[in-house]
Amino acid sequence: MNFALILFLLLVATGLLWLVDKLYAKKRRAKDAVDPWWVEYGASFFPVILAVFFLRSFLVEPFKIPSGSMIPTLLVGDYILVNKFTYGIRLPVINKKVIALNEPQRGDVMVFRYPDNPELDYIKRVVGLPGDTVEYFGKRLKINGKPVDTNADGEYLHRDRLYSSQRFMEHLGNVTHEILNDNDKPPFVPQVKAFPQRDHCTYTSGGVRCVVPEGHYFVMGDNRDDSSDSRVWGFVPEENIVGKAFFIWFNFNDLSRIGSFH
Structure with missing residues (x-):
């Protein structure tokens, strides 16, 4: 479901009703007359929908974590906020950038439209920038021939499963974050797409x-051995x-998660 498109259509519809009421219908009604149903249930919602559309399109957008690919940074059920203007101002619905601001950096946790199906939003960590050479062998990451600094940090016990993964602190760009590895799993999901x-x-x-093409980014999940990412679908x-x-604003199963990501 394209929620941005639905919201835009609602905005247009209620906006038209609002204009008709302000410019024509309201002037013809008696001062003590009750507003007709199309004003009460249509035009009156225009300011609210306009505010929601503006906030969601240009400032912040809520997003729910649907999978465990970003464990331990983000857990299934985390509700996060996404900064919509950090990487530039984009036109709603068509997502075309009209004002360039910052570019994604290594270590950023980025939300994007899944290349295989742009109707779906995915979230991963930016690993490779345009022109970078990214290597992932033996469960270790190299960028432009230099190993990314990692330090062992014990084990991570998965909440919903009775097993542990090896935990490491990874220093990627200016960001230090946790990643997980499982020795008994391959370095990428075998079903690599064309x-x-x-x-x-x-x-x-x-x-x-991989050598990252210009205008593209290489992304990976922090749960390295349980993530379908650029290693698989490009x-x-x-x-x-x-x-x-940038922010966890709620988790129904664990209130301590609120504010734990930035």
Whole structure:
């Protein structure tokens, strides 16, 4: 469901009713007359829908974490806020950038439209920038030939399953964050898709090496061995970017999660 499009259509419909009422119908009604149903249930909602549309399109958008690919940073059921203007001002619905501001940086947690199905929003961490060479072999990450600094940090017990993963602190760009690895799993999901510019990647049984095309980004989940990401379905085009995640505002199962991500 394209909620942005539905909200835009509601905005147009209620806006037209509001204009008709303000410019024509209201002047013809008696001062003590009751507002007709189309004003009460249509035009009167225009200011509210306008405010929601503006906030959601240009400032912040709520997003619910649907999977465990970003554990331990983000858990299933976390409700987060996404900054819509960090990476530039985009036109609603068509998502076209009209004002350039900042560019995604390594380590950013980014929401984007899934390249295989733009109707779906995905969330991953930015690992490779345009022009970068990203290598992931032996469960370790290299960028432009340099190993990304990681430090072992014990084990992570998964809340919904009776098993533990190895936990590491990874220093990616200016961001230090946690990642998880499982020694008994392969370095990427075996079902690699035939994605655009797949010839920029080389796969072996030990891992993957990709050169990120211009205008694209390489993203990975923090739960490295339980994440379908750029290793599997390819690069994220710049035009698919939605915004930067920055805040957990609710989790029905764990109120201590509120405000724990920034």
